Amino acid sequence: MKAIVSVKRVVDYNVRIQVKPDGSGVVTDGVKMSMNPFDEIAMEEAVRLKEKGKITEIIAVTIGGAKNEETLRTALAFGATKAIHIKDEGEVQPLTAARALAAVFKKEGASLLIAGKQAIDDDANQTGQMVAALLDIAQATFAGKVDVDGNKATVVREVDAGLETLEVDLPAVITADLRLNEPRYLKLPDIMKAKRIPIEATTLADLGVTAAAAVKTVKTVPPPSRSKGVMVKTVDDLVAALKAKGLA
Amino acid sequence: MPELIQRRDLDFLLHEWLRIETLSRYPRYSGQDRASYDDVIDAATVLAEEQFLPHAAKLDANEPHFDGERVHLIPEVKAALDAYIDGGFLGTAFASEHGGLQLPYTIFQAVSALFTAANIGTAGYLFLTGAAANLLAAHGSPEQRQRYMRPMIEGRWFGTMCLSEPQAGSSLGDIKTRAKPLPDGGYAISGNKMWISGGEHDLSENIVHHVLARIDGAPAGVKGISLFIVPKYRVNADGSLGAKNGVRLMGLNHKMGYRGTTNTALSFGEQGDCVGELVGAPGQGLACMFHMMNEARIGVGLSAVALASAGYRYSLDYAKTRLQGRPASNKNPEAKPVAIIEHSDVRRMLLQQKAYVEGGLALCLYCARLVDEELANPDEQVRADAHLLLDILTPIAKAWPSEFCLEANKLAIQVLGGYGYTRDYPVERLYRDNRLNPIHEGTNGIQGLDLLGRKVLMQNGAALKLLLGRIQASIASARASGDAALTEYADALANAIDAATRTTMTLGAAAAQGKLDLFLANAHLYLEMMGHTVIAWLWLQQAELATKALPSASAADQDYYQGKRWACRYFIRHELPKALRQAELLATLDDTTLNLPIAAL
Numbered sequence: 001m002k003a004i005v006s007v008k009r010v011v012d013y014n015v016r017i018q019v020k021p022d023g024s025g026v027v028t029d030g031v032k033m034s035m036n037p038f039d040e041i042a043m044e045e046a047v048r049l050k051e052k053g054k055i056t057e058i059i060a061v062t063i064g065g066a067k068n069e070e071t072l073r074t075a076l077a078f079g080a081t082k083a084i085h086i087k088d089e090g091e092v093q094p095l096t097a098a099r100a101l102a103a104v105f106k107k108e109g110a111s112l113l114i115a116g117k118q119a120i121d122d123d124a125n126q127t128g129q130m131v132a133a134l135l136d137i138a139q140a141t142f143a144g145k146v147d148v149d150g151n152k153a154t155v156v157r158e159v160d161a162g163l164e165t166l167e168v169d170l171p172a173v174i175t176a177d178l179r180l181n182e183p184r185y186l187k188l189p190d191i192m193k194a195k196r197i198p199i200e201a202t203t204l205a206d207l208g209v210t211a212a213a214a215v216k217t218v219k220t221v222p223p224p225s226r227s228k229g230v231m232v233k234t235v236d237d238l239v240a241a242l243k244a245k246g247l248a
Numbered sequence: 249m250p251e252l253i254q255r256r257d258l259d260f261l262l263h264e265w266l267r268i269e270t271l272s273r274y275p276r277y278s279g280q281d282r283a284s285y286d287d288v289i290d291a292a293t294v295l296a297e298e299q300f301l302p303h304a305a306k307l308d309a310n311e312p313h314f315d316g317e318r319v320h321l322i323p324e325v326k327a328a329l330d331a332y333i334d335g336g337f338l339g340t341a342f343a344s345e346h347g348g349l350q351l352p353y354t355i356f357q358a359v360s361a362l363f364t365a366a367n368i369g370t371a372g373y374l375f376l377t378g379a380a381a382n383l384l385a386a387h388g389s390p391e392q393r394q395r396y397m398r399p400m401i402e403g404r405w406f407g408t409m410c411l412s413e414p415q416a417g418s419s420l421g422d423i424k425t426r427a428k429p430l431p432d433g434g435y436a437i438s439g440n441k442m443w444i445s446g447g448e449h450d451l452s453e454n455i456v457h458h459v460l461a462r463i464d465g466a467p468a469g470v471k472g473i474s475l476f477i478v479p480k481y482r483v484n485a486d487g488s489l490g491a492k493n494g495v496r497l498m499g500l501n502h503k504m505g506y507r508g509t510t511n512t513a514l515s516f517g518e519q520g521d522c523v524g525e526l527v528g529a530p531g532q533g534l535a536c537m538f539h540m541m542n543e544a545r546i547g548v549g550l551s552a553v554a555l556a557s558a559g560y561r562y563s564l565d566y567a568k569t570r571l572q573g574r575p576a577s578n579k580n581p582e583a584k585p586v587a588i589i590e591h592s593d594v595r596r597m598l599l600q601q602k603a604y605v606e607g608g609l610a611l612c613l614y615c616a617r618l619v620d621e622e623l624a625n626p627d628e629q630v631r632a633d634a635h636l637l638l639d640i641l642t643p644i645a646k647a648w649p650s651e652f653c654l655e656a657n658k659l660a661i662q663v664l665g666g667y668g669y670t671r672d673y674p675v676e677r678l679y680r681d682n683r684l685n686p687i688h689e690g691t692n693g694i695q696g697l698d699l700l701g702r703k704v705l706m707q708n709g710a711a712l713k714l715l716l717g718r719i720q721a722s723i724a725s726a727r728a729s730g731d732a733a734l735t736e737y738a739d740a741l742a743n744a745i746d747a748a749t750r751t752t753m754t755l756g757a758a759a760a761q762g763k764l765d766l767f768l769a770n771a772h773l774y775l776e777m778m779g780h781t782v783i784a785w786l787w788l789q790q791a792e793l794a795t796k797a798l799p800s801a802s803a804a805d806q807d808y809y810q811g812k813r814w815a816c817r818y819f820i821r822h823e824l825p826k827a828l829r830q831a832e833l834l835a836t837l838d839d840t841t842l843n844l845p846i847a848a849l
Contacts, residue, residue: 030802
């Protein structure tokens with residue numbers, strides 16, 4: 001059984017994000033980039049499923065420019081058995097990514113797409129769901145626990161009300177939440193071995209996918225800086241202050 | 249917590265300056281590339297921050313404890329060591345045939361600096377084990393490598409170096425530990441060793457001690473010293489562990505810093521038979537040990553840099569957020585206080601730290617790069633030159649950072665003021681940890697004697713000439729840049745090396761006249777003079793590179809490269825003149841310390 005894991009290259013979570021002066025986006029020049037942390041969790045889950053013998057192959061897929069190859073190398077060091085680089089230098093919108101992943105999913109005859117629930121750059125939280133819709137297959141998002149048994153997967157989802165357990169028929173899309181697992185540390189021998197695994201290159205055109213233009217970024221602005229706090233004397237004052245702001 | 253070693257600076261030194269990727273032209277490193285090196289450093293950064301750093305203060309506060317039976321350490325130590333071993337880091341620089349990853353020594357040093365900065369007490373065990381395994385890679389027989397080195401590279405067994413004894417440390421010629429030949433070819437070891445780091449613990453299945461001892465009947469002095477493998481547990485023919493081998497922990501030393509690494513007094517052969525295996529030829533013990541020791545000395549310098557870097561980055565962060573005082577020109581007592589980094593005296597302390605830390609880092613990585621050239625360059629002449637340069641730079645790489653990066657730790661405390669003096673902040677611990685570095689692996693006094701008494705004069709000054717040639721080339725290049733600041737720095741450095749050269753000739757003449765004690769009386773001063781001159785040279789190179797990179801640099805990189813120029817300016821204007829003054833003093837063959845009557849003290 002094959003699993004596809006989508007991995008996205010994003011600004012590292014430790015970096016203090018800065019907005020470009022012209023408001024056209026955030027500064028990525030000379031900024032540390034790394035694999036989206038939710039995708040790391042997805043990778044880890046796939047590797048654990050493979051270690052348990054539930055799946056046999058893990059195909060890591062990324063979409064983007066030449067530098068994205070580094071993210072695929074990391075995926076290979078984690079334990080991906082194959083890596084596909086969909087080369088595209090432009091902006092990749094969720095729908096484009098979903099179309100491309102759906103095409104790879106079909107082409108590879110995969111049974112599972114395991115993805116991070118969202119990427120920490122645009123926080124869109126859409127791609128996994130769109131892939132499921134495009135392929136008309138089941139989806140279980142925000143997974144906190146995953147079990148695969150034969151043609152079914154049991155997924156415990158983290159929802160607002162608590163935990164929800166779903167059973168889905170495969171093929172299916174599963175998106176990883178933060179507490180699904182704790183990704184392992186990469187081992188140096190695996191990092192070095194990953195260098196020797198060839199990466200398969202393809203393009204959106206090769207996959208028969210047209211880029212979506214559904215979303216247009218109008219302007220990027222930094223969040224407003226926190227205004228000065230007010231000291232209140234009593235609890236009643238606090239409640240009154242909260243009510244005045246419409247917060248209570 | 250700030251970045252303990254600035255990644256941007258590592259990238260600058262490794263890639264932009266040392267062009268480390270070019271090592272992959274050599275067969276030993278073929279197939280490697282910048283991405284591999286970056287991934288290795290990334291992996292090390294994560295592990296150091298998540299597994300080593302969090303328990304550094306706790307380990308310092310809970311030093312290892314010996315209950316008479318066994319040594320107790322907080323459990324976080326073993327967890328961190330296991331994560332490092334599991335990640336394959338012990339094998340980083342070892343050859344593939346020995347089960348290693350055959351990465352450049354320079355990359356291993358960069359990685360080691362990250363773990364040192366995070367938590368030297370825990371990381372110490374790993375460096376000792378790596379060095380012990382390295383000794384067998386160089387001098388062990390194929391059987392010894394299989395039997396003892398492999399389990400160390402796999403991290404199942406740890407290693408130590410047992411050189412010093414209670415009565416003899418710097419003067420190894422006076423050691424007394426005995427090795428009595430046994431009929432089966434082995435040796436019965438008996439004696440006492442002192443200051444043995446990692447000498448006892450339960451962190452690994454076995455401990456491989458490398459012990460210097462005298463075979464019965466061996467000549468006095470260093471020529472009679474041989475090297476032995478003495479395991480804590482005997483090793484059966486199949487590699488499994490046998491009975492205890494008569495190595496006894498006499499006690500733990502209670503140290504100022506570096507507390508997580510047990511430091512022990514050990515006795516051999518007092519309780520039960522203690523057997524050892526000879527490594528190399530009889531009488532070659534010190535030669536074998538010093539082969540390894542040269543790399544260990546670069547490691548000591550780098551660890552001094554790493555600890556200072558942690559202090560620098562921490563105090564920099566603090567100075568940017570701590571509000572206090574107003575500029576002298578602002579007389580309004582109701583004006584908002586400014587961050588202390590606004591005060592030029594605080595900036596002085598930060599810039600001084602930066603100049604020491606980044607200068608020291610450049611020196612140690614430069615030396616590590618020479619180790620790689622010597623190891624892997626197919627060109628015999630390049631290898632010979634690298635060897636010669638390492639001869640003269642190693643004592644400087646050990647002593648300069650351990651002297652001046654310790655000074656940087658002092659300044660980090662000063663930036664934090666009273667808070668820096670408390671255990672609520674890490675800067676005092678970093679200072680205490682670093683205070684070991686001028687002492688161990690050959691005191692800085694010994695390094696001065698080694699530099700002036702041995703390395704400078706050997707082969708008619710060949711090493712010094714080679715070094716001066718490299719410095720001259722950098723001076724010429726900086727002058728040719730047409731940049732006014734670089735030209736100013738190049739001229740200052742040219743002056744300093746002229747003075748150093750004249751002084752060396754004067755000292756050499758005194759040695760030639762047989763005035764040996766006078767010649768060496770100020771060897772430590774000579775070491776400082778050469779150290780400052782070499783660091784100024786490395787700063788000139790960094791400033792030139794930064795100047796060339798500036799026009800096409802991104803906004804963030806503009807600041808970074810300007811920082812290199814400012815630090816170079818500081819070092820040339822504020823620090824290098826000290827070397828000139830020292831050169832003058834040295835040239836007078838001053839005998840103050842030599843002829844000082846003991847009663848006058």
